[in-house]
Amino acid sequence: MQRSDVLSFGLVAGFLLGTPALAQGDQSQIDRGKYLVTVGDCAACHTAPGGKYLAGNYALNMPFGVIMTPNLTPDKETGLGDYSYNDFEQAFRNGYSKHVGYLYPAFPFGWFTKVTDDDTKAIWAYLQSVPAVNEKRKDNQIPFPFSVREALVTWRTVFFTNERFKPDPSASAEVNRGGYLVESLGHCAMCHNENKLVGNSSFAGRFGGGVIDGWYAPNITPNDHQGIGAWTDDQVVTYLKTGTAPGDRPGVAAGPMRQTIEESLSKLPEADLRAMVLYLRTVPAKQTYKPKDLAAFDTADAPGASTYLTYCSSCHQPDGKGIPGAVPGLAGNTSVQSEGPETVLRVIYGGLAAQSGYAPMLAIGQQMTDVEVKNVTDYVRNSWGNKAPVVTGDKASEARAATKTMLAGTAPCGVIAQDKLKAAFQQVGIQDSLKGLKMQDFVPTLARLVPQIKAVPTGASDDDIVNGLTDAFCAVGRDDPQYGSPGWPTVIGSFANVAYSQVRNPEKQAIAVPGATVPPKRN
Structure with a gap:
């Protein structure tokens, strides 16, 4: 889960962060739970494309197989209708389901365990209020031995700790507020940690960036080159709210991050987003790759230079600066310079819809060979002052196979929602x-x-x-x-x-x- 104004800080409970909690009757528990479910972006994983709200059957592609998400509506046969609150809490905060036993860490109970009792009860109240949908969960596609849930006990013993969020007494109320949002319902580390399967443990490569569902979630520590260190607070807040940042921060959100922004972060009051940014500033800066790890790259003779001039330069410009207000720049783009090339590859193959005032991007990679896509990816990641590792192995061809978008002709046509x-x-x-x-x-x-x-x-x-x-x-x-x-x-x-x-x-x-x-x- 991850994602008004009336609740703002009240959602994290006054006793926790030093502000008054909502008075009884100021806001119903159900409405509060609806906001918390939005903060957690529950719909992103529990609503299938074209499916009913929170009825599950969204396919999560994990390194060990495909997990089909469960139905969260109060249907008695296929959803949570036969759950008590205690049953729900066991699953939500402890990772144990009354029907299937231990839950895979694809469900972020390692973060939800930090949610307060009051907020957990509000979420439960809201989930019980949504329309019941009779939809049975489809079978997971997980090979042996990963299909044996009892083996998850080992993972839990090493990596899972059942505990609530603990505010830092030396930090401000605003920083603690941001910490609660980032570390619990927001579960930002679920995508942005380097090692996903080890959860929020000390082994996870905290917020250093890593691959998630074929996309690369970037470093969000205060590192100046690879993270948000060179961004102003206003730029980060605007990016979280809109998917783009003003000033000298080029680029647009793509893949799962775009969905998170549209369905969750854009619906948070600015005060919550600013608190999250202030908290991330307190995280130790992390450098996920070092200059010595970069391959020698001569942009003047790079094989991707001609491909860039042929396919990309008319929009993104020969100097990589794009067209202000219409086409995002590539020069100095933090996401372009992430350790992994997955997001750049996926955008080249799949294109982008119009967003934040920027023009749609053609799925230009569909006209290229995988070698051309690899070369042009290396070129944009190492030109105009950019520096990033080159594409290795079969990442380009793997990205092509994984890219399913309407603009690429590899996914169904979109449906107008409004x-x-x-x-x-x-x-x-x-x-x-x-x-x-x-x-x-x-x-x-x-x-x-x-x-x-x-x-x-x-x-x-x-x-x-x-x-x-x-x-x-x-x-x-x-x-x-x-x-x-x-x-x-x-x-x-x-x-x-x-x-x-x-x-x-x-x-x-x-x-x-x-x-x-x-x-x-x-x-």
Whole structure:
């Protein structure tokens, strides 16, 4: 779990951090529990793509196999309907389920054990209030001997300690508040520790960064080069709230972090985010790789230089600085310089939807060989002052196989979530207008449709409209044979960028998409 304002600090209990707790009746226990479930980002793991809220069956890819998450709704047959509060607490804070026994540490009970009694009871009250969904959990795909749950006793003996959060008496109330959020419900270390399976123990490589579900969660210690040491507090807070940072901190959130921001962190009051940042500042800075560990890399002669100029430089610019407000920079990008290349590889292969005002990124890696992707990844991670380890082994090909996105053509089309935006699309007749659309007609068609959509009071952001249009185009165009050349990833990437141009800057031409033919705007 990980993710209003009314609760703010009250959620961590007044006696713990020195501020008044909520008076009885100021906020119901259920509403408080709803906020805490948002803080914990429970929905991210317990709601399957296209599935019912908290009904489980989300596939967690772990090094030892695939775990299917359980149903948290109060259904008596398939969910928590036959649980007592004590049963829930045993699972939530002690990692033991009444139905299956010891839980795998993929469930972050090693962090949830630190949640206060009052907050645990509030979470339970909220989970009992959500609509019951009858959905049986699918079987895990875990080979022997990892499928033997009794063997988890050894792991627990070494790494798990059942204890509540202990505030530091020498730290401020705000730092302790941030510590509670980071170390318990936020379970930031679940992704950002170097060694995931050892939990929050001294062996975990605390907050030093590491691979999670095929992505690289970066170093979030105060290290100046690899962590957040060179970021201002405002930059980190803005990143946690929006997925991008102002000033000289380029880059956008991708993969699981983007989901965490959208579903959890963006919904926290700024005071909570600032407290989390202040706490992270107190963690010892960690250097996950040293200059002596880096391979010699001559960017002038690097094999990825020509690939970058061909496929990437028109958007990210030859100097790697991007286009302010439209395309994020790569030069000085902390995430680009993480120890592991996984996130860069996944973004190249899978592209990115529009977010935080930035244009969608074409799944450009679908046009490249794995060798080209490896080389260009090494190039961007070691150019313009960047320094990071080169890609080794089969990481590039593994990333291609693991990348499942709509823009890459390897995942189902997206579904428009906002009801008002969906209704506006139906009112304007978007799908009929996009069906069978030729590439040379992208600009005039969208130039006609976008003003009609924006004239409807939907409350949708520009990002929502761009991504909604892309979802709608995918639904009617994915199987259209006319897009066989230049290929679907190029076609949908080109469409997404024309949509962005028309939504954000209708008087300007669309951003050039490498490898695609984007016709000029007609007057």
